[in-house]
Structure formats: structure tokens, C-alpha cells
Amino acid sequence: MMRVVRHAAAALRAAISAPRAIDRGLAPLLEAPSAGTSGASVPPIAPRDATAVVTLTRRALRLLAALPTSRWQMTCLYRGVAECLALRALGAPAVLRLGVRGAPSTPPHAAPDEARRALVAHAWVECAGLGPTPDAAMYTTLHPTATAAPRPSAD
Numbered sequence: 001m002m003r004v005v006r007h008a009a010a011a012l013r014a015a016i017s018a019p020r021a022i023d024r025g026l027a028p029l030l031e032a033p034s035a036g037t038s039g040a041s042v043p044p045i046a047p048r049d050a051t052a053v054v055t056l057t058r059r060a061l062r063l064l065a066a067l068p069t070s071r072w073q074m075t076c077l078y079r080g081v082a083e084c085l086a087l088r089a090l091g092a093p094a095v096l097r098l099g100v101r102g103a104p105s106t107p108p109h110a111a112p113d114e115a116r117r118a119l120v121a122h123a124w125v126e127c128a129g130l131g132p133t134p135d136a137a138m139y140t141t142l143h144p145t146a147t148a149a150p151r152p153s154a155d
Helices: 002-024 047-065 076-089 112-117
Strands: 095-102 119-126 140-142
Touching: 002 047, 002 076, 047 076, 076 095, 076 119
Parallel strands: none
Antiparallel strands: 095 119, 095 140
């Protein structure tokens, strides 16, 4: 019983904290946590409990997003951030992943610039105990340490 209460509390705290974590920046969630810093000083979450914690986090976020004038959203970014925070609070080494891919279809009359800008973005969590995200393989994962290519000079 205490395990369920601990998981529910972590899920609710994470859902409530998601907008603030997004505002502060995602970099800490994009890197694997250092050993011993994945969250509270509690024993790590058992792999079989990871799915239950994610489910509780999604339910909490769905309730918060339904509030009038809510600052919470039921998008993959908010879900991913909240799930990562909840899993880490319970000792799991969760990592937020961001990816992009080309839009599934570009209108035939689209200008070449429009076709280049037609991207779809997605956010998900990777963590031991969770199965693979079904659509993750369709996305090119963005890495926080990647540097942008230099822009060509205007000369």
C-alpha cells in the first residue's frame, strides 16, 4: 500500500511541476542522471512499477490540463517531462528524448521552403522497465551535446 501511495505522490508532484521544468529548460532531463542523483534518496523503482507510475502521471496531468485556464497541456512534451520527473523521483534513471521527422505529407502545391520546414516533433521517455516507445524509431533523436553547423556567410 505504501508503494502505491509513494508512486501516486511522485506522479502528482511531477505533473504539477511539469510547466515549471519546461520553463526552466529541458537540458537536465535530456541527460542521464548521475549515479545517486536520479531523485530522492529511496531505493530504485522496480521495473514492473515503471508502467504504473507513468499511468498515474498521465492521469494526474490529464486532470490538471482539464482545469479552466490551465497552464498544463496534454501534449507529448508535458507528458514526457512529467513522466521523467516522476520516474526520477522514485530512483529510475529516466531520460527525456526529443525527436523530429519530416511531415507525413507535404501538399503538392507547397513551395520548396514550405516542404523543408514541414517537421513533426515528438517527446518521449526512455527508462529501464518501460517498453520502447512505439513511434520513437520514426524520429531522429536530438542530442543536447550536438552543435549546430555553422551558417554560411552572407558574402
